[in-house]
Amino acid sequence: MTVREIKKDVYSVGAIDWDRRLFDELIPLPDGTTYNSYVIKGSEKTALIDTVDPTKEYELLSNLEKLGIKRIDYVISHHAEQDHSGTIPKILEIFPKAKVLTNPKCKDMLIDLLLIPEDKFITVNDMETVSLGNKTLEFIFAPWVHWPETMFTYLKEDKILFPCDFLGSHLATSTLFATDEPKVYESAKRYYAEIMMPFRTSIKKHLERIKSLQIELIAPSHGPIYLKPDFIINAYKEWVSDEVKNEVVIPFISMHGSTRKMVEHFMNALIEREITVKPFNLTKTDIGELAMALVDAATIVIASPTVLVGPHPNVVYATYLANALRPKLKFASVIGSYGWGGRMIENLKGMLTNLKVEIIEPVIIKGFPREGDFRALDRLADEIFKKHKENKII
Numbered sequence: 001m002t003v004r005e006i007k008k009d010v011y012s013v014g015a016i017d018w019d020r021r022l023f024d025e026l027i028p029l030p031d032g033t034t035y036n037s038y039v040i041k042g043s044e045k046t047a048l049i050d051t052v053d054p055t056k057e058y059e060l061l062s063n064l065e066k067l068g069i070k071r072i073d074y075v076i077s078h079h080a081e082q083d084h085s086g087t088i089p090k091i092l093e094i095f096p097k098a099k100v101l102t103n104p105k106c107k108d109m110l111i112d113l114l115l116i117p118e119d120k121f122i123t124v125n126d127m128e129t130v131s132l133g134n135k136t137l138e139f140i141f142a143p144w145v146h147w148p149e150t151m152f153t154y155l156k157e158d159k160i161l162f163p164c165d166f167l168g169s170h171l172a173t174s175t176l177f178a179t180d181e182p183k184v185y186e187s188a189k190r191y192y193a194e195i196m197m198p199f200r201t202s203i204k205k206h207l208e209r210i211k212s213l214q215i216e217l218i219a220p221s222h223g224p225i226y227l228k229p230d231f232i233i234n235a236y237k238e239w240v241s242d243e244v245k246n247e248v249v250i251p252f253i254s255m256h257g258s259t260r261k262m263v264e265h266f267m268n269a270l271i272e273r274e275i276t277v278k279p280f281n282l283t284k285t286d287i288g289e290l291a292m293a294l295v296d297a298a299t300i301v302i303a304s305p306t307v308l309v310g311p312h313p314n315v316v317y318a319t320y321l322a323n324a325l326r327p328k329l330k331f332a333s334v335i336g337s338y339g340w341g342g343r344m345i346e347n348l349k350g351m352l353t354n355l356k357v358e359i360i361e362p363v364i365i366k367g368f369p370r371e372g373d374f375r376a377l378d379r380l381a382d383e384i385f386k387k388h389k390e391n392k393i394i
Helices: 054-066 090-096 104-114 180-210 229-240 259-271 287-294 313-326 344-350 371-390
Strands: 004-007 010-012 013-015 034-035 038-041 045-050 074-076 098-102 121-123 129-131 137-139 151-155 159-163 245-252 277-283 297-307 330-340 363-366
Touching: 013 045, 013 098, 038 074, 038 098, 038 229, 038 277, 054 090, 054 330, 074 090, 104 121, 104 137, 104 330, 137 245, 159 287, 180 229, 180 287, 245 287, 245 313, 259 287, 259 371, 277 287, 287 313, 297 313, 297 344, 297 371, 330 344, 363 371
Parallel strands: 045 074, 074 098, 098 121, 245 277, 245 297, 297 330, 330 363
Antiparallel strands: 004 010, 010 038, 013 034, 038 045, 129 137, 137 151, 151 159
């Protein structure tokens, strides 16, 4: 990424990672990502907003050189995770008079993670301001978005919000601003689903906190900058709301065809009842797509064969993920088959402790489905339709 001016004396100096396909050794990145870093040149002092992943250190340093930066007074660290903080030690080496400006909790984490000396820090309080001369930075603490030490910076004169990971997207693009709104929306929703959804309650509070700010630009730490702040803020309001859609998500796996046959019949039964179905074959699914589907769905139905008296390991992983992400699901059930017995239902129910869902009577059969088993799946579809209607989801 080259140097680009966002507003007068405010520059994007971060890096694009076109090739990265996995984040935290867990999250798929089909579109790569960016590590956004920003320079704010005040009349008296200069601040660097976050750094970049250590793998892209040379790009940040090159951009600072292109911009002719000879002095950095403050390195604003919003979040200690290394994709934002990892190049801070190098910046401090090149600019030895620079101070890391952050909150007390982030300071402690940066000392632990990067071994930065304590005397290199200046800590700020919530809503405290720091002057760069003709530009004023206001700091807003935002714990659990998505780590406990996260904070935002608001550049008052230019009305720019720098919210770190909040409102971002994993999207490698040479376009600085979010002009391709459908693509950005999809990437931002995936980002929310995989990273932010477990902290939905906290995010509601932080959306309220920034409501009083006059915001003309939102410059996150990943993905393009928002020229239309309401575009992403309204999307988040929808995602964190308690409203769900008339949708059933079905993560499934089938070893010998019995569970697949059940899923196919069950899907058709739901479609006949005008319920949107989102099936995910767990041998082929990008787990991020499953996470996205869970953002809005009213119901999840987990489908699995029995393996050594329990659910298939891929189903265990998907169920663990759904429980960890804490989506706003209202209902859950299980369908599947077994050969000689097992405790699949008990195991899966025990893995959904984070979800405030009503469990609808599962359909577990022996062997390949028979006519009576298909009728039981029809009854499950009827019950889901009834629950959706009673809760005004349909």
